[in-house]
Every structure is written in C-alpha cells, then in structure tokens.
Amino acid sequence: MxxxxxxxxxxxxxxxxxxxxxxxxxxxxxxxxxxxxxxxxxxxxxxxxxxxxxxxxxxxxxxxxxxSYMPQQSSSIGNSIINMDPPRHTQIRSVVNKAFTPRVMKQWEPRIQEITDELIQKFQGRSEFDLVHDFSYPLPVIVITELLGVPSEHMDQFKAWSDLLVSTPKDKSEEAEKAFLEERNKCEEELAAFFAGIIEEKRNKPAQDIISILVKAEETGEKLSGEELIPFCTLLLVAGNETTTNLISNAMYSILETPEYIR
Known part of the structure; x- marks a missing residue:
C-alpha cells in the first residue's frame, strides 16, 4: 500500500x-x-x-x-532513495551517510560562511535589496554546486534544472500538462547526462566533494552504481535548493510581519 x-x-x-x-x-x-x-x-x-x-x-x-515505493514514478527523483524500501534503502543510506558525517560537514562550514559573507557584501550599504534575488536564491545553489563538486560555470543551468523539476503545469489543461511533461523529461535527460559526466570525472580524478566521496564509498564491498548516484545527486540538488530558498525567504517575511518578536 x-x-x-x-x-x-x-x-x-x-x-x-x-x-x-x-x-x-x-x-x-x-x-x-x-x-x-x-x-x-x-x-x-x-x-x-x-x-x-x-x-x-x-x-x-x-x-x-x-x-515508499511508487511504481508510477519514473522520474530521476522517483528512482532515488526516497522511493525505496529496505533492505536496498538501508544499504544506500549507509553509503550516503559517509558523505554527510558531522566531520565532513564541519569541514564545509568555513566555505559556506565565506559564500554567505560574499553575497551579503554585495548589497552592503544599499538602501534597498531583493532578499530572494540577491541572497536566498543564489546561496543554496552555490553551496550545493560546490558540495557536489560541479564547476561554478554550470551554476545558472543547475538552478534552472532544479526549478523546473519542482514546478507544475501552468494550468490544468491537457496541452499545458503535455508541454510540461515534455519539458521536464528533457530536463531530466539533460541533468542525468550532466551528472553521468561529472561522476565519470570523479572516478578518474576524485576530490573532496560529495560526489567523490560517494564514488569512493563502499558498504560490504558494494559501490554505488551510476544509476543510483545520478538520482541521488538530482535529489540533493532539488531538495536542498528550493527548500533553503523558501526557508530563508519565509523566515525573513515572518520576522518582518511580526516586529514585536525582534530583539
């Protein structure tokens, strides 16, 4: 069920x-x-x-x-860990956890703080700025791009892919649904091909990024395959992108709407 x-x-x-x-x-x-x-x-x-x-x-x-398994889900996110049951879910989670230990995340803290400071510095001294456009929109995609080990020149395309994957048809018409599915399918094909190339690069020349850690990680002698890595990378891109933008933006909105709680 x-x-x-x-x-x-x-x-x-x-x-x-x-x-x-x-x-x-x-x-x-x-x-x-x-x-x-x-x-x-x-x-x-x-x-x-x-x-x-x-x-x-x-x-x-x-x-x-x-x-958690949904047979109707054929998208890259649908094929990821969120659509799996034990024991495979447990096996993949054990491997993935190696990339998100407190020690690994602590190593990223200075760089994330640096990115945050750089974005804030750009609108320091201005009488007005757009919180979403200038801060909460770019921050998560920059961080995720670097965490995954993706070259920075792909950041804008990364964001476009992420936004499309969480979007919905513009209306309930059959034409809008068809156009949306065609666009999303193309997006997923492009993103899968992109990650496949990145994963291959990391296999040949690993670094300290998340994809490299996952490529090298083994659990009971079993490595994650490209077919499993690609959906996880896509999930990480989407799950950490829009959610963080919304969190920062809505938190600031709530603070401004309830000034009596500002200390």
Missing amino acids: NVLNRRQALQRALLNGKNKQDAYHPFPWYESMRKDAPVSFDEENQVWSVFLYDDVKKVIGDKEVFS
Whole structure:
C-alpha cells in the first residue's frame, strides 16, 4: 500500500478547498482535516494523505504494511532513495551517510560562511535589496554546486534544472500538462547526462566533494552504481535548493510581519 503525504498534493487540495482565499494561512484547513478527515484520499492526485501524528508515525515506521515505493514514478527523483524500501534503502543510506558525517560537514562550514559573507557584501550599504534575488536564491545553489563538486560555470543551468523539476503545469489543461511533461523529461535527460559526466570525472580524478566521496564509498564491498548516484545527486540538488530558498525567504517575511518578536 502506498500512502503519501505529498506537499504539492496538499497544496492543490488547500487551494481547491474552502480556504482557497487564504492559502498563506493553511492552519484552519489542517485543523479541519485532522478533525473531519484524518485519513483522506485525493482523487485528483491519486494519493492518500494522513494528518494525525500517530497515523503518520505508523505509516513511516511500519515497513511491513506501508511502502515508499511508487511504481508510477519514473522520474530521476522517483528512482532515488526516497522511493525505496529496505533492505536496498538501508544499504544506500549507509553509503550516503559517509558523505554527510558531522566531520565532513564541519569541514564545509568555513566555505559556506565565506559564500554567505560574499553575497551579503554585495548589497552592503544599499538602501534597498531583493532578499530572494540577491541572497536566498543564489546561496543554496552555490553551496550545493560546490558540495557536489560541479564547476561554478554550470551554476545558472543547475538552478534552472532544479526549478523546473519542482514546478507544475501552468494550468490544468491537457496541452499545458503535455508541454510540461515534455519539458521536464528533457530536463531530466539533460541533468542525468550532466551528472553521468561529472561522476565519470570523479572516478578518474576524485576530490573532496560529495560526489567523490560517494564514488569512493563502499558498504560490504558494494559501490554505488551510476544509476543510483545520478538520482541521488538530482535529489540533493532539488531538495536542498528550493527548500533553503523558501526557508530563508519565509523566515525573513515572518520576522518582518511580526516586529514585536525582534530583539
């Protein structure tokens, strides 16, 4: 049984629901769902959503009954670790964890701080600046690009690929859906080919970046294949990009909207 609590599905449900006029304040809708429909099937997206803590915990923890595998997912992200069950999920996670140990992340801290300072320096002294354009948009893609070991000249293309992979059709028409799928499929093909080239370079000349660590990592004598590395790299690009931009931007928005909490 596949049970998902997908952000985009919930967003669409919220926008189509009784709180459509106040999508930026979804909490009353979530409260009503917890009370009136704690387990709900979304016909449009063909997914189940669960809203109560105990139910979510059971879905996540009971691997004998619930599965992360979604057979309809054929995208690069869909083929990544988030769409796997044990034991393969456990094996890949064990390898991937080698690239994200506290020691490895600590080594990156000075460089991330340096990138942050450089971006802030660019708008120091200005009376106005665009937080998203000047800071929260470029920061995560620069960091992820360097973490993965991707040459900096590819940063803009990286960002374009990432944004497209998390986008949705411009409307619900069949034409818009078809155009969107064609564009996303092309994006995934280009990104897969790009990562395949980078991975091959790292196999021949490893460095201290995340892809090099993953290429060299072994768990019980088994290396990650290119077919497994590419989806993970794509996942890392997307998951760490948009989410960080939104976190920084929304955090600042919340602070400015509630000045009484500023100390």
